[in-house]
Each structure stands twice: as C-alpha cells, then as structure tokens.
Amino acid sequence: MADPDVERAEKAAAGVGGVTVHADPVAALDAPGVAAVLIASPGPAHEEALLAAFARGLPVLCEKPMVPDSTGALRVVEAEARLGRRLAQIGFMRRYDAEYRRLKALLDGGALGRPLMLHCTHRNVSSPGDFTSAMLINSSVSHEIDAARWLLGQELTAVTVLRPTPSSGAPEGLLDPQFVLFETAGGALVDVEVFVNSGFGYQVRCEAVCERGSARIGDEHTMVVTSAGSAREEVAQDYLVRFADAYDRELQAWADATRRGEVTGPSAWDGYAASVVAEAGVRSLETCDREAVELAPRPDLYAR
C-alpha cells in the first residue's frame, strides 16, 4: 500500500493485515510479491503510476479519470501500445452494474434494432464544496461518456453543453444543472441531464430508444422494455437470481459473527418453531380444517 500520508495508510493497512506501507508508490511497485496494482490516487497522479506499472509489466486497475488531460491520456495509450500487450483496466464501474449489463445485453442482442437515442439522467443530492462547473462534465458526465460509448459501441463525435438557469439550490456561480448533447459516429444522439445539487436523490437513469422499442434502467425498478404495445419488466425465473445477494450476505454475516464468538442470525428455536408450524400446516392440508400450533416452552437461552 502506498500513500504520501503514511499514517492514513498504516491505519487502513492495519484493518487488513500483512500489508507493507510505502510513502512512494514506485517503491511499492518494486516491493517483492506485487502481482497487480490498483491505482486510486487523485487523477493527476495517475499517469506516472500507470507508466511505472507498465515498465514493470504489472497489471493495473486505475480509477477514472485515467489521466485528466487528454494529452497525458494519449501518452498512456501510446506507452501500452508500444508494450504490445494490455495491462490497464480503467475504473468505469457502470459496466459492472447489473442493470447496465442487462441493457447492454439487450442492445447487443438486437431485438430492439439499432439504437437511435440515449436519454440519460445523472443526479446527486449535493456536490462537494470545491465542485466547479467544468467538473459536472469531466467528473460526473464522464460516467455517461463511457457508458454511451460502451452501450452503443461507437465513438462520440461532437458535444454541445446547454445551460439552463442554475437552481437556487446550487452554490453561487455553479452552472448546475447542465444539459449535454453528444453526437455519435453512427448518427445516434445522446442527451444527459446532469444535476449535482438536485437535493432529492442519487438517480442514474438511461433510456435507450431503438428502432423497435425502448428500454429504461435506473428507475427504482428493474429494466423496463417497451416494444410491441407493452411495457415489460423481467421476472426472475429462479431463486438464485432473486436471492443471490441474500445468500452472500447470510454467509458473510455468519462468518463475521462466528469470528466474534456470537450468533446473530436465526436460532435453533427459530428452526424448531418452523418445524412445528409446518407440521400443523400439513395436518391442515389433510383435515381441511384450522389446526392449532403448540410450541414447547421457550428456553431462556432464546429469550428475545
């Protein structure tokens, strides 16, 4: 782990165990046993770290923006191209969001035909104190820039930024909201409302309008596909899909509590009560009548 603020790094490292802390990122790269690098420093520090990782042949996951200015970004691209092999992955994490992936799969599948437009919304409750009007573009909308390129599989060819009268909820001088239009190499149009002081929520939505239907994500429910006269939401076909996260969370919670010497989840009493009720239910299924449920006295161990 490397951080100019060594004290902060020591604190973070302590929570993991077995981690050596460095002030200098390059020294960290040269430490024994380094197999891959995760760069999460501020953007201006990225170029140097990326080039150092390339020089050592180390795979690297680099937070976005890869390099804030495009000249530096091009130097990174050229360096990797000279290497002749791919080492860098950039942290555009929307490509890993379940809803975006479903939308991408739908567009790639071709059922809705060619995408004509993307309507995007990017709202935050409020912006940090040092947020500038340009950062609505290069910090916030940069997510939509990558998402649009990825979803459409096309480069963006022109951009127009429109400025409605700023919200009185935005800090003095900040142009917020903005409305951004992108044109693409394939003639599609992408519009983005970016509103970082909306006050009401973190909302990231995207509607792809295609030749034979539209699909919308990010709207407090699963992807809605409109085509052929109806608006549809997919219904899970399997409990593993519906409850995958619950199973993960259950095992993690059990492991964590067990490490602390505790039991925090459903108890043996809960298991017992379920058996008694289920047995009464099966009796009722046979008798077609109401069946009372009789539990043994609850041991003190299971007092609520």
Added chain:
Amino acid sequence: MADPDVERAEKAAAGVGGVTVHADPVAALDAPGVAAVLIASPGPAHEEALLAAFARGLPVLCEKPMVPDSTGALRVVEAEARLGRRLAQIGFMRRYDAEYRRLKALLDGGALGRPLMLHCTHRNVSSPGDFTSAMLINSSVSHEIDAARWLLGQELTAVTVLRPTPSSGAPEGLLDPQFVLFETAGGALVDVEVFVNSGFGYQVRCEAVCERGSARIGDEHTMVVTSAGSAREEVAQDYLVRFADAYDRELQAWADATRRGEVTGPSAWDGYAASVVAEAGVRSLETCDREAVELAPRPDLYAR
C-alpha cells in the same frame, strides 16, 4: 469437507484448494483446524450433525429445515439450551435479503403502527418431479413461516390450508396452488399464496398492512410504502448505495481476469477517449456552442 459421495466432494474441494475430504461428517468435525461448521446435507441428516457440533463446541450454520420433524427439532433446542450458549444459526436466508431487511426496519421503526396482516406470495416456475402436496407447506411456505415470525416478532398460533382446484399446469395429484392462513399470538393474520407450478416466474412478495399504512416488497421494484395518501419508493441518496454491487463485481472481475493474464474491462483507450470528450464538453460549456471531438488514431492493441 464431508460427503458420503467422496468423489463429488473431491471435485468440489479441488476448486478451492487446501481442503481435506471426509466421507464421515463426524470425522470431519474432529479434523485439526476446524473452527466452524456449515451443514448443507439433506434435512434428515441435520440432527446428528448439529449434536456432534454442539458436543465439540463448534459454531454451526445449518441449512433449513433445521430438523424436519418437530420432535427432533426440539431435541436440538434442548441440547443447545443445556450447553447454555448459542452455537447454531439456521439458514433462513430471507432475513438477509435487502428488501426484507428494509421491510423489517420499517415495521420495527413503528412509523406505520402495529402490523395487522401480511399478504404473501410464493411462486415458482415449476416444481421438481418428486414434490409432494405436503412439501408446498414444509419446503416452500416454511420460508414464509420464518419470515412472518421474524417480521412480526410473534409466534404463529394456528394454521388453515385451503385448496383451490389445482392448476392444470401442476403434475397430476399435486395440490398446487394452496392458500395458507396463519394466526399469530398478537392477533395478526398472515395469508400465503403458494404456487410452485405457476409457469411464469419466481415471485416472492410480501405486503405488510399496518394501522397507518402498508409496505410491499418483491414486486420488481424497491419497497413501496403507502401511507397518508401516497405510494412511495425510496430513492438512493448515495452512489455507494446504488452501485455497491457494481464496485464489488468490478474488483472481482479484474482480479479474476488478472489471474488469467487478461484484461477484460475498460481499456486505456476508453480512458483516453473519455478525456478527449470531456475536454470538448468543457470547451462547449465555455463557448456555448457545439464542439467537435477529435480522437487520435486507435492503436491496433485496442481493436475491438
């Protein structure tokens, strides 16, 4: 790892590494270095394994049903009560589902007042070949039995099972769907539609009707709370809430690909293109005009 089918266990163990396989679960419990036990065998094998774990003082996560018959279940409860400390957690995983947890928190918070009724739906696409009418109760509805006890914090006191004419989509002789009514110690009513050959989806829904509002989960969107004249869905306030899963998936995908010596995610070219477009956007913000986006030639390394 213990499994009477040692070959199957060897195969599973190979995917993890550093695991010793046993045919006899008790032998596995006695192996050195065992700190906790996860019981995922069929229900009838649970009692013996639980008692063996208790005898060794080992924490245990046991899949539901804890013990299929309530007499055996009570023996487990009594054994743990004699120990005087809690070791067992039962695998009622709905308590770990994000929507159920939100519903539980809402009910416990008291904003809607006392719960009066729970309306539950439990639908599967189809049931396995050996599914019996009793299993709709003791295998499927057993989830609702625990969920109702947990959500309401009350024991169930009586049960009535109603049998509509079976669906022609259900196997001959299977009473499917069923409609199950539970009464609770606090006078609430719980109804459950269980329909394991619905053909159309895996749907688990729960609506809690309270004195001052109702809340519904499982409906292809986030929890809907109806009170004081409106139906509301919570909107995330933070990108960490909205995109937590995406961040996890991103890191895991990167680690997996890196182990295989590949880069599968956004490339340095994607990082570069984002920089160029963002710069053009910032120019447009200043000029209030359309700005063209000019990319350098794309190196072969980044050919699609």
Added chain:
Amino acid sequence: MADPDVERAEKAAAGVGGVTVHADPVAALDAPGVAAVLIASPGPAHEEALLAAFARGLPVLCEKPMVPDSTGALRVVEAEARLGRRLAQIGFMRRYDAEYRRLKALLDGGALGRPLMLHCTHRNVSSPGDFTSAMLINSSVSHEIDAARWLLGQELTAVTVLRPTPSSGAPEGLLDPQFVLFETAGGALVDVEVFVNSGFGYQVRCEAVCERGSARIGDEHTMVVTSAGSAREEVAQDYLVRFADAYDRELQAWADATRRGEVTGPSAWDGYAASVVAEAGVRSLETCDREAVELAPRPDLYAR
C-alpha cells in the same frame, strides 16, 4: 324526481330544469312522459319501487344493494321472471371501470388459462360514524361479491370471515379490518382484505392468478400482466385511447364556459404563439441551427 324530502328534491331539480318533483315515488312513476327510472333511495325502499316499475313496464337502474335482505331480493327476481322480460339493471358500477373491464376481457380471452384465485383489497380512508361490522360485508365487500361473480362467471358457494385484531384507527367495537374468503362453484378461491379505516387511501385492487399468468389492477398504474417471465403493462396504441377523457373534458369545459359567456381555455394568443414557435422549429430543422423565436407584442386582451 321523487323524494320524501321535497325541499331537497326541489333544490336538485332546479339545477336541471324541466323537472317535476314528487314526494311519492309511485306518483312520479305515473307522471306523463316517464320512460325509465333510476332508483337511488336507501336499500330498504328499493323493493317497492322496483315492483312498481315492473308493474308499469318501466326500465329501471337500481342502486346496490338491490334489496338488502335476500328474501326480498328473491321476490324481485321472481316478479321480473313472471314478467318474462328484463327491465332491471343493478348498480354494480365496477363492471364499468376501465381497469376491471380490461381484466374481464383478459380472463375471457383465455390467454392466461383458468383463474385459480382472486386476491382483492378494498380500503377506505375512514368509515362513516354509523358503520357496523356487518356493513364491511354487506356494504363494502358486496362490490367484490359482484366483481368476483362477474370476473369468474361463477356463483360463490361458501364464505368464511376472519377477524384480525382491529386497528386502533377503527372506532371502538368495529371489527376492522376483516379478511373474507369465498369459494366458488368452479373451485376457485377469492380472498378480500376489507379495511375501511386504513387512514391512507381509497384502494381497490384485484389480482387474478391463473394457470398461465397473473393480472393485477388498481395499483396506481395500468393493468400489470405477469406471464412467461415478464411483468407487462399495456401501452396505448392511439391518442384517442390515451386522451379520450381529455377530449370529453375539453368540450364540456368549453360548453360550460360559453354558457357563462366566458373563455377559460387556450386563447388565440396561445394559438398564435404555437404557430410562431413551430415555424422557427421548421427553420431549425432546415438550418440545423438554433433559431430565435420572435413574438409580436402581446395585446392587453391576453394579459395573464
């Protein structure tokens, strides 16, 4: 118009014009020019009025309940059967609700197969002061009784009323909510939550669970049909469907305002402004550029 409270009737009649008021409903039926009868008196007065209309061969629309006690109701049925022709229509107005009609059409069409269960909700904000526990059944649930018979095309064969602990929001002594189960001649099951002091809204919902899918109405959006792995809402195909009510309302508002010598809707200025903007839009379509909109000065007549 007939009402024992002649003064009240005179007041109502004055708003319509050309209406003669009677204290005695039978005298009203005998008045010249009566072609049909609408009975909106309290239930106990219905039987006499219906029989009088039958005696005169007059078509009649009678508010529900037709006759509160079933013996009297049977006398009305027998009287009409003796007449040998149909004269009476009963005021079960849910059959005329757009959502119920869509659900009925869907069920009759057979796409979802045989209905197995209806899950119904009937909630009011609060009940009138004189509401009794029996009225939850014979005044509120009577709507679901007719809706279930109509939707399923089957008679109901048995009923069970369950009583959860009453809400503290209900008046002392009122059993509210209740949970009512109906069995049908075809083996379907109908359950109804009736909750007349819910406090939070007037909600009438119905989900029909069928062999190959389910359909739900009354849920703050259009009918949702779940089948074959997705939940779907119909999207209108035509502006006449979407805006039928708006066209009616527009014409009525214009007629009403014109009678009062006023203009309350969009003005000639609005028509003019639309022309100017549309022309600028067509220019922009040609120039591919931003076009300014220039309006003539707004005459005082159109001051806001």
Added chain:
Amino acid sequence: MADPDVERAEKAAAGVGGVTVHADPVAALDAPGVAAVLIASPGPAHEEALLAAFARGLPVLCEKPMVPDSTGALRVVEAEARLGRRLAQIGFMRRYDAEYRRLKALLDGGALGRPLMLHCTHRNVSSPGDFTSAMLINSSVSHEIDAARWLLGQELTAVTVLRPTPSSGAPEGLLDPQFVLFETAGGALVDVEVFVNSGFGYQVRCEAVCERGSARIGDEHTMVVTSAGSAREEVAQDYLVRFADAYDRELQAWADATRRGEVTGPSAWDGYAASVVAEAGVRSLETCDREAVELAPRPDLYAR
C-alpha cells in the same frame, strides 16, 4: 353543421337529429339559433371561419393549429383584440388531460420550486402516408409547444432541432425521430423526443425537473413525484375520484341500452345473488366459521 362534402355531413347529422346541414360554413353561422361554433376543418380553413365567427360575436372552439402560418395567426389575434373581448378557445386538449392538470397544479403550487427543465417524449406507432419532416414539428411537437408554455407560464425564445439518423422503420426521406430543444424566457430548457414511427406505442410523457424535486407523467401510471429521497404516487382518497369514469360509463350504457329496449348490465339475479352471499358473510362474521351459500334456482330469464 357545415361541410363542403354535404353527403358526409348529412350522414353525421343523421346520427344526432335536429341538425341542418350547410355546404358553406358562413351560411351555417348565419342560421337561426346558433349560439357557439366548433371549428374542426383543416387548418388552412380556420382563419376565415374564425373571423366570420368574430364578426357575429359567436364564441368559438377552434381545433389546433389555430392558423398554420403565424402571419395569419397574428391577424386572428389582432381581430379579437380589436373586438375587445375574448371569443376564441384553441383546441390544445392536453390542458384537459388529468395527468397534465395534476402536473400543472403541482408546479403552480410551488412545492418543488422553480422548474428548470422539461423532458418530453412524443411517440406514435406510425405516421400517416403524407407526413413530412416539418410536420413532426408543426403537427406533433406543436402539442408540446403549448404544453410547455402552459406548464411553465413562459414564452419560448429559441428552438434547435437535432436529427439523429432516421429509424429504418420510418418512410424513406422522413427525418424521424427528431430531438427538439426549446429555451424559455425564464431560462428553463425544454427537450422533446418526437418519434412518429416508433412502432411500439403512443407515448406522451413529461418530466418536470425543478429545484426541489421532479414530477413525471405519462408513464403507464399516475404522476410520480420524486423529492426528499423518495418517489411518490398519489393514492386516491375517495371512490368518487377513483371511479368517476365508471359511474359516467354506467349511466351512459344504461341510457343507451334502455333506448334500444335492452338490459345489458348487472341483472336482478346479480342483485339477489349478492344479497345471499352478503348474508352468509355476515353469519360467518358472527359464527367465525365457514358458511355455505344457498341460491334459489336461477330463472330462465337470467340464463347466461
């Protein structure tokens, strides 16, 4: 009634009764007993008809566009201004749509603060054969032009029309879809997707983004208001709100059937059956037990 195609007019008039048909609209205006005029002829005929109505002091409801070219539209405005009193209402019917009215009321109420942007969608399944690229603006978007002016209470000051690559579902040569941007006198921004050959539905949506929340209509459910961390839909408080249309439809259907000498709605048998079931329900409420429902034999008159 006036129509150059007298035969067509005669046919329409026959369905109403008591209507005199004219070939010349001015002759119709001069007929005795004309109290108001409804102009539903093609746009180019409107100016003459409007001026004739003004000359006779007749109130007039004129379909949109009032006058297609803005010079002619201004002549109408000036003529009415010279009259010194308002006679004309223009057929912008969205102002009478229940959802738009709710949105207007919400914006005017000020709870969400100043509107910053309107995002609009206007989709048709397909366009008539003679539809031109300009008609997407002056026939389709003209609805949004009026709606935006009305909702915001501001004039529009500039317009930009963008042309994504046309859908292959659009007729050769038609620029469809288009994306239209309006700027307003108050600094708000209005964007409109117009797509008249979407193939999938008639969708008219509008989202108003304000300083303290957003509100969306037209989305297959009631208005959704997002503010303060939740997305809300209003729940009706009263059956008159929920079922107003059903009551109208019931009465109209009864009147229509009665004129034809038929009964098409719920019968006396339906009224009787409801009484019997309700009585059994009230018994069950008292006995807390299942009660059978016994119907008298169904007279032939009520055979299905």
